[in-house]
Amino acid sequence: MGFLKSFFGFRGFKIGNKDKMTLPLEVIILSLPFLGFWFVFFWFTKAYTTPATWILCVVTGLIYAFGVVAVYRQLQKFSFFRVLKYRRMLRFFLEENGYVTEKKSKNKDAKRKLKYVETFFSYKDRAYIVTFGLKGNKHQQKLLKISGDLEITFSLDMIDMIDETGYINYKFMSGLLDNVLKSSEIAGTPKGGLQLMKDVVWDYIGNPHLMIAGGTGGGKTVLMRSMLIGLLKYSVVDILDPKQSDFVPLNEIPVLKDRIFSETLEMGQRLIDVKSFMDQRYGQMRKLSKAKKEKQMEAFHTYGLKPYFIMVDEFPSFMSAVEDELGFKMGRSAEERAPISSMEVMSAIKQIILKGRQAGIFMIIATQNIKSDDIPTTIRDNIMTRVTVGRLSNTSYDILFPNSNKNFKYIKEIDGRRVFGMGYYGVNGESPRQFLSPQMPPAKDFTFWDAYEAMPRLELETEEDVVVSYTKQEFAEKLGIHPRTLGEITKLLVDREFELSKELNDGDLSLFERIVAFKNQTKSTWQEAVVNEVGEKFSVVED
Numbered sequence: 086m087g088f089l090k091s092f093f094g095f096r097g098f099k100i101g102n103k104d105k106m107t108l109p110l111e112v113i114i115l116s117l118p119f120l121g122f123w124f125v126f127f128w129f130t131k132a133y134t135t136p137a138t139w140i141l142c143v144v145t146g147l148i149y150a151f152g153v154v155a156v157y158r159q160l161q162k163f164s165f166f167r168v169l170k171y172r173r174m175l176r177f178f179l180e181e182n183g184y185v186t187e188k189k190s191k192n193k194d195a196k197r198k199l200k201y202v203e204t205f206f207s208y209k210d211r212a213y214i215v216t217f218g219l220k221g222n223k224h225q226q227k228l229l230k231i232s233g234d235l236e237i238t239f240s241l242d243m244i245d246m247i248d249e250t251g252y253i254n255y256k257f258m259s260g261l262l263d264n265v266l267k268s269s270e271i272a273g274t275p276k277g278g279l280q281l282m283k284d285v286v287w288d289y290i291g292n293p294h295l296m297i298a299g300g301t302g303g304g305k306t307v308l309m310r311s312m313l314i315g316l317l318k319y320s321v322v323d324i325l326d327p328k329q330s331d332f333v334p335l336n337e338i339p340v341l342k343d344r345i346f347s348e349t350l351e352m353g354q355r356l357i358d359v360k361s362f363m364d365q366r367y368g369q370m371r372k373l374s375k376a377k378k379e380k381q382m383e384a385f386h387t388y389g390l391k392p393y394f395i396m397v398d399e400f401p402s403f404m405s406a407v408e409d410e411l412g413f414k415m416g417r418s419a420e421e422r423a424p425i426s427s428m429e430v431m432s433a434i435k436q437i438i439l440k441g442r443q444a445g446i447f448m449i450i451a452t453q454n455i456k457s458d459d460i461p462t463t464i465r466d467n468i469m470t471r472v473t474v475g476r477l478s479n480t481s482y483d484i485l486f487p488n489s490n491k492n493f494k495y496i497k498e499i500d501g502r503r504v505f506g507m508g509y510y511g512v513n514g515e516s517p518r519q520f521l522s523p524q525m526p527p528a529k530d531f532t533f534w535d536a537y538e539a540m541p542r543l544e545l546e547t548e549e550d551v552v553v554s555y556t557k558q559e560f561a562e563k564l565g566i567h568p569r570t571l572g573e574i575t576k577l578l579v580d581r582e583f584e585l586s587k588e589l590n591d592g593d594l595s596l597f598e599r600i601v602a603f604k605n606q607t608k609s610t611w612q613e614a615v616v617n618e619v620g621e622k623f624s625v626v627e628d
């Protein structure tokens with residue numbers, strides 16, 4: 086299809102009058118065994134005149150009709166038949182909504198014929214794609230805003246809108262339930278991907294910081310706790326819980342011990358400390374980058390640093406507590422004033438949001454319904470990823486996903502099954518897609534508490550922990566040898582049971598330098614140079 090499209094501009098079959106015929110055709114094909122049987126029966130028995138045979142024929146016909154309906158419904162599970170059905174729905178939609186022109190005919194009595202606006206429908210990688218030809222036609226403006234109506238017509242979720250010269254493509258996804266994960270399955274990588282559904286990965290380096298919004302009971306806490314399952318495996322997480330409810334008890338678990346803060350003063354101080362830590366990390370990264378002679382400083386993970394997340398539950402209520410308790414108040418004496426001010430806290434948050442990405446420091450903030458003045462614009466606009474769960478007001482959707490022409494709806498059931506944590510996921514400025522939060526397994530099989538208790542506690546790197554590590558190419562360049570020669574020396578060392586670091590770093594450098602120097606000075610072989618340094622077998626202690 087890709088080949089046909091690129092060479093001949095062939096996009097599939099256009100939606101048109103022929104799509105009316107697919108349902109009768111399907112019914113006829115399904116009825117063929119029945120019709121065939123009775124045709125052969127009457128042919129051989131010649132029993133046309135026997136009323137009993139006709140009664141039997143009608144009765145079996147009725148039973149068969151029920152069978153046809155049942156089979157037809159089962160066939161909808163197959164994409165081929167679903168595509169036929171969606172094509173019929175799309176044709177009907179186009180006709181009903183005036184995306185048609187009447188074909189002119191010289192014969193006044195001729196049957197009215199319709200010409201549909203150029204529309205294609207295809208199915209690829211579990212996505213349905215509707216393509217409209219624009220080419221300046223009179224429907225152009227309406228076709229650019231049609232996605233919301235199509236979502237309702239198909240009961241599918243639009244996940245992408247792709248512009249092409251003369252065409253607009255809308256991509257719809259099905260199978261939300263097929264893509265949901267269990268809370269226990271959440272995983273991620275330090276290089277920027279936390280998997281939230283089978284087909285949704287939060288690229289926290291590409292689209293840093295996350296805002297979770299949801300009405301009360303919508304599933305924010307469960308989502309945050311599920312995310313912790315993934316994040317704690319490879320990063321450090323601090324939690325600010327101004328409500329002092331959902332997270333404070335977790336402070337007893339080693340992996341989160343002293344990483345949960347709930348008093349306004351300690352939460353504010355923590356953010357100021359995180360900001361200082363960020364500045365210090367930038368310093369470390371600059372040093373490492375310089376040691377590696379990089380032209381440009383890379384992201385934190387290339388220097389072996391862990392990501393660091395700060396989760397803030399009920400962010401607006403945290404902000405008002407900061408303003409109340411740490412803000413400037415006329416008449417407050419110096420003794421009554423807190424050691425830190427609300428301005429310092431706000432400035433720390435802004436700096437983390439604006440500069441945290443490269444240093445690997447990310448904020449995850451949760452809020453209930455959100456109003457435009459709840460969160461300062463600098464902060465809000467730079468929180469690039471947004472998720473909603475449960476019921477939310479239209480104002481909240483407008484703030485989170487501005488300019489989206491989606492018809493946001495609150496869904497509690499899918500295919501008759503009660504679901505929790507249903508909402509939308511999107512990147513600031515792009516069209517959001519439907520989202521289903523990782524599902525919490527029944528308490529008899531899984532509890533967050535037990536899961537966190539089984540996790541090892543990771544620490545952020547101190548200045549002493551940070552060593553410059555090199556790729557093979559970089560390390561070989563530093564020694565002035567070919568990477569293949571480096572491979573040969575490494576193998577000779579490993580054969581002699583010498584343990585090397587996983588990633589070659591400054592600590593390994595002097596040993597390699599000595600081996601290279603010995604070889605060059607004595608004109609020996611690499612093997613002799615290695616044996617000279619580590620002996621025939623490194624692990625054997627010689628007398």
Ligand SMILES: Nc1ncnc2c1ncn2[C@@H]1O[C@H](COP(=O)(O)OP(=O)(O)OP(=O)(O)O)[C@@H](O)[C@H]1O
Pocket residue numbers: 299300301302303304305306307308453505506522523524525526
């Ligand atoms: N992903 C999920 N899987 C299973 N159950 C869920 C899920 N999300 C929510 N629930 C159910 O809904 C209840 C409320 O969810 P949760 O506490 O996360 O809501 P919330 O948005 O944090 O509410 P509040 O704002 O009032 O704190 C949970 O106790 C749980 O029973």
